[in-house]
Amino acid sequence: MTAEVCLSPILVDQFDMRGKNVVIIDIFRATSCMVTGLCNEVDRIYPVASVEECLRLGGEGMIMAGERGGQKIEEFDIGNSPFDYLSEQVRSRRVAVTTTNGTQAINKSEDAYQIIIGAFLNLAATVNYLVRQDLDVILHCAGWKGTINLEDTLFAGAVLDSLGDRVQLKDDACQLARSLYRDHQDNLLGIAKQSGHAARLAKFGITRDIEFCMTQNTYDEVVVMRENYLSKL
Amino acid sequence: MTAEVCLSPILVDQFDMRGKNVVIIDIFRATSCMVTGLCNEVDRIYPVASVEECLRLGGEGMIMAGERGGQKIEEFDIGNSPFDYLSEQVRSRRVAVTTTNGTQAINKSEDAYQIIIGAFLNLAATVNYLVRQDLDVILHCAGWKGTINLEDTLFAGAVLDSLGDRVQLKDDACQLARSLYRDHQDNLLGIAKQSGHAARLAKFGITRDIEFCMTQNTYDEVVVMRENYLSKL
Numbered sequence: 341m342t343a344e345v346c347l348s349p350i351l352v353d354q355f356d357m358r359g360k361n362v363v364i365i366d367i368f369r370a371t372s373c374m375v376t377g378l379c380n381e382v383d384r385i386y387p388v389a390s391v392e393e394c395l396r397l398g399g400e401g402m403i404m405a406g407e408r409g410g411q412k413i414e415e416f417d418i419g420n421s422p423f424d425y426l427s428e429q430v431r432s433r434r435v436a437v438t439t440t441n442g443t444q445a446i447n448k449s450e451d452a453y454q455i456i457i458g459a460f461l462n463l464a465a466t467v468n469y470l471v472r473q474d475l476d477v478i479l480h481c482a483g484w485k486g487t488i489n490l491e492d493t494l495f496a497g498a499v500l501d502s503l504g505d506r507v508q509l510k511d512d513a514c515q516l517a518r519s520l521y522r523d524h525q526d527n528l529l530g531i532a533k534q535s536g537h538a539a540r541l542a543k544f545g546i547t548r549d550i551e552f553c554m555t556q557n558t559y560d561e562v563v564v565m566r567e568n569y570l571s572k573l
Numbered sequence: 574m575t576a577e578v579c580l581s582p583i584l585v586d587q588f589d590m591r592g593k594n595v596v597i598i599d600i601f602r603a604t605s606c607m608v609t610g611l612c613n614e615v616d617r618i619y620p621v622a623s624v625e626e627c628l629r630l631g632g633e634g635m636i637m638a639g640e641r642g643g644q645k646i647e648e649f650d651i652g653n654s655p656f657d658y659l660s661e662q663v664r665s666r667r668v669a670v671t672t673t674n675g676t677q678a679i680n681k682s683e684d685a686y687q688i689i690i691g692a693f694l695n696l697a698a699t700v701n702y703l704v705r706q707d708l709d710v711i712l713h714c715a716g717w718k719g720t721i722n723l724e725d726t727l728f729a730g731a732v733l734d735s736l737g738d739r740v741q742l743k744d745d746a747c748q749l750a751r752s753l754y755r756d757h758q759d760n761l762l763g764i765a766k767q768s769g770h771a772a773r774l775a776k777f778g779i780t781r782d783i784e785f786c787m788t789q790n791t792y793d794e795v796v797v798m799r800e801n802y803l804s805k806l
Contacts, residue, residue: 347721350584354720487587488580490745512723512768519756520749535745 341506342476345496345513348483349441352448361475362452363466363499366482367459367491368537369420370442372553373405374570375459377425377435379559384569386436387443397436403429406438410540413438421549422461434569441482446565449480455565458495460528462559467502469562469573477507479517490520490535491554494528497521529554574739575709578729578746581716582674585681594708595685596699596732599715600692600724601770602653603675605786606638608692610658610668611805612792618803619669620676630669636662639671643773646671654782655694667802674715679798682713688798691728693761695792700735702795702806710740712750723753723768724787727761730754762787 346355364371374385386402388394391413398404404416405424412419418430420439437443449455453475458466470477479499481492497517500507509515524531532538532554541550562573579588597604607618619635621627624646631637637649638657645652651663653672670676682688686708691699703710712732714725730750733740742748757764765771765787774783795806 347580348584351581351719351721486584487744488584488746488749490748493745493749511720512726512770513721515723515764515767516721516726516749516753519753523752523756531748534748537745 341474341508342510343500343503343507343514344478344510345517346478346480347488347493347513348481348486349445349448350486352480355478357449357451357478359453359476361454361456361470361473361477362449363456363458363477363479364442364445364449364482365458365479365492365495366439366442366445367495367553368541369422369549369553370437370439370482371457372459372461373420373422373425373437374457375461375559375563376422377430378563378570378572379462379561380426381431382425382435383432384434384571386434386569387446388436388438389443389447391438394436394438403433403435405435408440410544421546422552423549441484445480445482452478457563457570458499460495460498460554460556462557462561462563463495463498463502464557465560465562467499470499470503471506484537489537491532491537493517494521494524494532501525574707574741575743576733576736576740576747577711577743578750579711579713580721580726580746581714581719582678582681583719585713588711590682590684590711592686592709594687594689594703594706594710595682596689596691596710596712597675597678597682597715598691598712598725598728599672599675599678600728600786601774602655602782602786603670603672603715604690605692605694606653606655606658607690607803608694608792608796609655610663611796611803612695612794613659614664615658615668616665617667619667619801620679620803621669621671622676622680624671627669627671636666636668638668641673643777654779655785656782674717678713678715685711690796690803691732693728693731693787693789695790695794695796696728696731696735697790698793698795700732703732703736704739717770722770724765724770726750727754727757727765734758
């Protein structure tokens with residue numbers, strides 16, 4: 341089993357995803373929200389590229405969720421906070437979601453054998469699933485508008501560290517991510533709070549989202565893409 | 574003084590280089606060669622994008638240097654080994670050079686206030702110069718055909734670590750680079766040998782180049798771009 345790390349969707353053309361598991365990583369906050377929702381009785385999540393597509397699915401009865409630039413879209417039912425996905429409002433419902441970075445990374449991974457949604461919230465379950473599948477894996481960091489970010493790279497490093505000797509690191513970005521994780525594993529929240537993305541979110545007063553998203557193994561389920569929606573395995 | 578790290582020329586559009594010092598980093602081997610040559614009586618080095626342009630300058634009496642895919646170009650006088658730049662052949666001469674990654678990174682940095690050529694071979698001199706200038710700095714890693722590589726990121730991290738409190742880290746890639754350096758500073762050669770690029774070079778039997786390029790502070794000079802050529806400060 342080999343691993344590669346794509347540190348930004350801008351670099352995605354350098355990767356051949358065919359036959360591989362691709363883990364989508366957008367810790368602040370898209371993939372953390374997806375995991376939270378589906379592990380709390382949201383039925384399905386449909387990631388879509390545009391606000392318009394979300395509104396269309398809203399017209400068909402779905403919950404409309406998402407953000408642009410970190411803030412809730414006005415006409416939408418919920419924003420991009422994991423706490424939105426813990427509310428009564430979304431239980432047993434289908435959610436259509438669009439976000440700045442996370443849904444873009446999903447769309448750019450369509451060649452994958454399977455798309456898996458990664459978050460610290462279900463890190464161990466995701467790693468165990470990767471081990472059971474024993475397929476080559478690409479850790480695809482969503483970043484922030486093309487730039488590389490700390491929290492997604494940290495998560496990629498955490499996965500590689502957990503995989504240990506069971507994985508062969510195929511590119512230099514793997515070493516980079518794993519070093520970052522090892523350098524900060526005793527204070528993940530501290531380093532994550534230093535990320536530019538966390539600073540942007542803090543401006544909107546959502547520091548509790550950051551703390552929630554950096555919590556490990558709250559959930560023991562794996563979230564995957566099926567055709568055009570996400571659900572628990 | 575702020576710092577940013579551009580981990581690959583593919584990401585360069587995210588950076589505004591105007592008014593900033595931009596350090597070009599292609600440790601294996603373009604920038605190590607440039608520093609070696611200019612600190613050993615090469616007169617000037619002209620970095621050019623194409624083999625054709627190199628041949629044209631060769632016709633005007635310059636030494637033709639460079640590689641494609643890690644190997645010397647057949648018609649050229651020298652390849653891309655720092656030892657080529659220590660030979661009698663190049664002393665007091667002008668050299669036209671084209672390489673896979675390094676010259677591309679230089680060409681993509683033309684908006685900079687000043688382009689500086691970085692290598693472990695003159696790390697301390699380069700850092701001291703950045704401190705004296707006290708301008709915002711972008712550390713521009715040349716990578717390998719667009720992918721991120723260990724040795725260039727390590728050098729960016731080494732610069733940031735040396736700058737210490739004198740610099741404000743402006744993006745998450747800075748933290749990534751500095752963590753990588755701190756994680757491996759006691760064994761830089763060991764980690765550099767694990768890079769994909771070092772493995773490719775080792776296939777050509779040039780392990781001694783790798784060791785040479787990872788040596789720190791052999792030279793005490795700074796190399797900069799002036800109009801269309803490189804020379805010592």
